[in-house]
Amino acid sequence: MSASTLRSPTSTATDGVGRNTVARSVRAELFRLRAWPAMWATLGTWFLLAAVFGYVFPYISYTTGSAGFSTEGQPAAALLREILPESIPDVLVQGTPLFGGALVLVLGALVAGNGYSWGTWKTVFTHGRLRPTIGALLALALIVAAVVVLTAMLCTIISVTLATIESQPLVWPSATDLLRSAGTAYLVFLMWAAIGFALGTYARSAALSVGLGLVWTLVVENLLRGVGSALPLVQDVTAFLPGTAAGSLVGAVTGAGAGTPGVVDVISGPRAAVTVIVYLVIAVVTTGSLVRRRDVN
Amino acid sequence: MTDNMALSTTTDPPVRTDSAGIDTEIVVATSALTKRYGERAAVDSVDMTVRRGEIYGFLGPNGAGKTTTLRMILGLIRPTSGSVRVLGRPAGSRESSSSTGALIEGPGFFPYLSGRANLRTLARHRGLSDRCVEEVLDRVGLVDRGDDAYKSYSLGMKQRLGVAAALLGDPDLIVLDEPTNGLDPSSMADMRALIVDLARSGHTVILSSHLLGEVQEICDRVGVIANGRLVRESAVSTLLGDALLKVRGVPQDRVISIASDLAGENGFEIDGDAVLLDLPPERAPDVVRALVAAEVAVSSIGPTERTLEDVFFEMTTTSAPMKGL
Numbered sequence: 001m002s003a004s005t006l007r008s009p010t011s012t013a014t015d016g017v018g019r020n021t022v023a024r025s026v027r028a029e030l031f032r033l034r035a036w037p038a039m040w041a042t043l044g045t046w047f048l049l050a051a052v053f054g055y056v057f058p059y060i061s062y063t064t065g066s067a068g069f070s071t072e073g074q075p076a077a078a079l080l081r082e083i084l085p086e087s088i089p090d091v092l093v094q095g096t097p098l099f100g101g102a103l104v105l106v107l108g109a110l111v112a113g114n115g116y117s118w119g120t121w122k123t124v125f126t127h128g129r130l131r132p133t134i135g136a137l138l139a140l141a142l143i144v145a146a147v148v149v150l151t152a153m154l155c156t157i158i159s160v161t162l163a164t165i166e167s168q169p170l171v172w173p174s175a176t177d178l179l180r181s182a183g184t185a186y187l188v189f190l191m192w193a194a195i196g197f198a199l200g201t202y203a204r205s206a207a208l209s210v211g212l213g214l215v216w217t218l219v220v221e222n223l224l225r226g227v228g229s230a231l232p233l234v235q236d237v238t239a240f241l242p243g244t245a246a247g248s249l250v251g252a253v254t255g256a257g258a259g260t261p262g263v264v265d266v267i268s269g270p271r272a273a274v275t276v277i278v279y280l281v282i283a284v285v286t287t288g289s290l291v292r293r294r295d296v297n
Numbered sequence: 298m299t300d301n302m303a304l305s306t307t308t309d310p311p312v313r314t315d316s317a318g319i320d321t322e323i324v325v326a327t328s329a330l331t332k333r334y335g336e337r338a339a340v341d342s343v344d345m346t347v348r349r350g351e352i353y354g355f356l357g358p359n360g361a362g363k364t365t366t367l368r369m370i371l372g373l374i375r376p377t378s379g380s381v382r383v384l385g386r387p388a389g390s391r392e393s394s395s396s397t398g399a400l401i402e403g404p405g406f407f408p409y410l411s412g413r414a415n416l417r418t419l420a421r422h423r424g425l426s427d428r429c430v431e432e433v434l435d436r437v438g439l440v441d442r443g444d445d446a447y448k449s450y451s452l453g454m455k456q457r458l459g460v461a462a463a464l465l466g467d468p469d470l471i472v473l474d475e476p477t478n479g480l481d482p483s484s485m486a487d488m489r490a491l492i493v494d495l496a497r498s499g500h501t502v503i504l505s506s507h508l509l510g511e512v513q514e515i516c517d518r519v520g521v522i523a524n525g526r527l528v529r530e531s532a533v534s535t536l537l538g539d540a541l542l543k544v545r546g547v548p549q550d551r552v553i554s555i556a557s558d559l560a561g562e563n564g565f566e567i568d569g570d571a572v573l574l575d576l577p578p579e580r581a582p583d584v585v586r587a588l589v590a591a592e593v594a595v596s597s598i599g600p601t602e603r604t605l606e607d608v609f610f611e612m613t614t615t616s617a618p619m620k621g622l
Contacts, residue, residue, distance in 0.1 A: 021424070028421035032407055035414065119405020123462060124422055126371050126401070127394050132422055296373040 025135020026142070029111075033139060038110055043147055046095075046103045050151055053099075054091040055158045058082050085159045086171040089181030090254045092148075092155050096185045097247040098218075098262030101192040104144060105213045108196025111140055112287070113206030125296050133291045137197060137284060144189040148182050184253050188246045191276045192217070194283035195242065201287045217243055225264075239267050245275035321385070322349050324470050324501040325370055330379035332365050339365045341525035342379065347470075347503060347518075352496045354516035354533070355505040356605075358613055362525040363505050364402050367472055370503070371399050384469060395423075398468035400476055404459030406447045412458045413443035416465065425466050433461040436491065438484075452479030460488070464495075471495060474505045489515050513537075513605035523613045536608050542574040542581060543601040546593040555587045573601065 033039055062079040081087060115121040115136075124132045163170055199209035221243035228235030238244050247262050252269025254260070267275070325347035332340040340362040347353045357363045368374040369381050372389020383393035406415040416430040434440045437457040442450070450458065456479050463471050473492070477485045485508075492502055493515050506512050512519060513533060520530040529536065546552045552572050556565035564575040574584065578600035588595050 024424045025422050028418050031421055032410060032414070032418040036407075036409055038409075118407060119403065120407055121405075122373065122401065123405040123419065125373060126397065126399050127423055128391060135422070295375060296368070 021131050022134050022138065025132045026138045028132070029136045029139035030142065033111065033143065038114075039107060039143070042103055042107045042110070043143075046100055046147065047151065047154055049099050049103075050091075050095050051154060051158060053095055054155065055083050055162065059162060080166065080168070083159060083162050084168055084171065085156065085163060086173050088152065088155045088159055089173050089177040091159070092152055092178075093181045093185045093188075093250050093253055094260045094263060096188040097243065097250050097264075100185075101188055101243070101246055101262075102214055102217045104147075104189045105192040105196035105199075105217060106210050107143075108140060108193040108198075109200040109203075109209035109213055110196075110206050111136060112197045112200025113203060113209045114200075116200075116204035117206055122296050125291075129291050129296075130288060133201075133287060137194065137287065140193050140197060141190060144193050145186060148186045148189065151185070152178070152182060181253055184249055187273065187276050187280075188249060191242060191246065191280045191283070194280050194287070198283040198287045198290075201290050225266075240275065242276070242279045245272045245279065248272035249276055323347070323382075324349050324384055325353075325503070326382045327366070327370070328380045328382075330366065330369060330381055331377050332362075332369060332374060333377040338525050340369070340376075340522075343522070343525075343527045345520050345527055345530060347501060349469075349501055350496060350499055351517040352492060352502045352504055352515055354512035354519035355503055355522070356509070356512060356519055356609060357522035361522045361613075363522055364474060366522065367399075367401055367474055367503070367505060371397065371401060371472060373401070395466075396469040397472065398463035398465060398470070399472040399474075400456075400459040400463045401472065401474045403475075403478070404455045404462070406455070406458065406462075408446070408448035410447055411444045412439055412447055412450065412454070412461075415447055415458065416461060419462055419465055423466055429465055429467075433464045436464060437461045438487065453481060453484055456480060457484070457488075460491070468500070470501045470503070472503045472505075475507065476504070477506065477508060477511065485511070509604070509606045509609055519605070521609060521612050528612050533605065537603050537605065539575070540578055540600040540602050542576045542578060542584060543568070543571050543597075543599055544574060544584065544588070544595065545571045545597045546588055546595040548593070551591050551593050552588065555584070555591055555593070559584060559587060 058079055062076060062083070065076070082090070115124075121132075160170065162168075196209065196213055199213050200206060203209040203212065221238070221241050224234060224238045224241065225244070228238045243262070244264060244266050247264040248267045249269060249272035251263045251265045252272060254263060323346060325345065327343050327345045330340055330343040330345070331338060343362075343366060345366070355363055355367070365374060369376050370383060370388055372383075372387075372394055381388035383390075384396055386393040406412075407418065410418065413430060413434065416433065417427055420427065420430050431440070434443050437460050439454065439457055439461065442454060447455070447458070456476060460473065460476050463473060476492075477488050480488060489511060492504060496502055496517075504512065504516060516533055518530065518532050519536060521528050544552055544556070549567075549570065549572070553565070553567070556572050556574050559580070560574045560576050566573050574580075576584065581598055581600075585595060585598060588598075
């Protein structure tokens with residue numbers, strides 16, 4: 001074999017951060033991520049939890065007349081309405097601030113952190129650092145978008161099935177409500193995924209970044225909000241935290257005080273949206289800065 | 298101390314430059330390259346030159362600074378001071394990195410993907426076709442095992458896949474850090490043949506290896522680094538020097554006396570029951586004649602060469618305590 005046959009026509013193309021070169025890295029990352037069992041396990045857990053907390057538990061409460069932690073005190077008609085197609089926008093977004101956000105944070109941390117543990121970033125970065133990193137972030141953004149769409153489809157299938165079982169008319173939500181809900185879910189997921197990716201890059205380890213991220217999302221923020229009810233200074237600080245922003249954004253869509261864990265009404269919807277976007281930008285910029293400046297060992 | 302200057306007066310090819318005035322014959326040039334971690338200099342003022350089309354052996358004890366130097370050449374580590382130019386461009390620039398392939402400190406792949414899928418991922422990152430993947434798999438003998446999961450590969454297969462990744466895109470410069478690590482003898486021979494073939498087809502190879510026999514066999518020039526400093530850089534033949542005459546005979550004191558007369562006081566050394574004379578092999582008849590005239594019972598005489606291992610130990614043990622190879 002001659003050496004010249006190894007070079008493809010495109011191999012001498014510039015390897016910078018142009019649109020085409022980034023698109024190559026997006027393709028590469030999607031190619032390897034779609035075959036990754038850990039990604040499917042993480043996302044499968046989200047779909048399972050979304051179905052269980054969004055439909056299975058409310059339906060059991062409705063059929064048995066028992067009250068769950070999120071359904072206590074609600075009349076049967078309200079319980080039924082929650083699992084019908086008209087409530088798809090609420091169900092789609094209600095799990096994102098707590099376990100949904102935690103799961104995509106885990107995904108982001110795994111995508112970035114495992115690359116350092118396996119040495120794959122070292123292999124890829126030999127031909128440039130920023131381009132593959134942007135490619136991985138954009139691939140993650142596409143996956144998260146697909147997750148939101150698939151979740152909406154899952155909600156539709158389950159709610160239509162339950163409506164048929166309960167002989168209820170199919171009342172669809174407005175396109176505006178559905179889009180607002182999907183956009184909110186996407187924004188919240190994007191923020192947590194980017195934060196997870198930044199943590200994975202910072203720690204250069206999947207285990208450490210996943211651990212730190214989960215402790216923050218599931219423990220620290222909730223503790224701070226608890227302490228904040230007694231200490232006004234802490235309460236002021238919690239208003240700026242990512243979990244509070246995500247919960248408030250979802251709360252603005254679903255109506256705060258619905259009893260859903262993680263959904264709050266600490267700050268207004270627009271301010272929450274801005275805060276979430278700011279965290280998203282900070283996470284992406286931090287990742288880029290770390291990748292550019294640090295040695296690859 | 299290097300003998301760059303001496304070499305440049307005798308063996309340097311004519312300087313060729315491209316349209317930008319860059320010397321196209323120099324593939325890697327470092328200048329006072331230094332990397333410090335706190336007070337410790339992992340790499341200290343290294344001036345290293347790798348020429349187009351050569352196989353450059355990069356040697357040194359563990360912790361001497363080999364991998365750190367190679368990572369700076371690849372742009373993975375930023376120097377504390379000094380500079381690296383690869384193919385006339387700063388290390389890590391898109392022009393230099395797009396023409397460089399590397400296997401550095403062991404292969405790094407996704408364990409859940411097959412060998413083929415791993416290479417396809419890398420190929421997609423660089424805009425290369427799947428055909429390129431098949432070609433490099435064929436080149437390292439992994440076509441039949443390409444669909445097996447990477448995590449099921451033996452150490453030798455992982456190394457070969459790492460070399461395949463380095464060959465993707467037919468780069469001008471290929472940096473191989475211990476490429477024969479974990480390979481069986483047959484695969485090692487195949488790997489050496491592959492490296493020689495790459496150089497013959499115009500590629501430049503930097504080979505870091507602890508197998509000095511392997512380096513002596515296939516490398517054109519070597520650089521030896523110890524304690525972060527490049528203690529020698531020269532052609533292998535220059536490093537090994539001329540062949541010596543090895544003489545065994547009794548009584549040995551008469552052999553030594555004759556050796557001193559013929560080769561000079563500093564022209565011989567005692568190696569066990571033999572005496573090594575710094576004389577070319579064609580002087581053997583003169584030596585035998587003198588020995589016989591002095592009534593020495595000569596049991597053997599013949600040419601012998603120093604090995605790279607001998608030279609390596611001399612250089613690294615005099616410049617720094619050995620920490621192991």
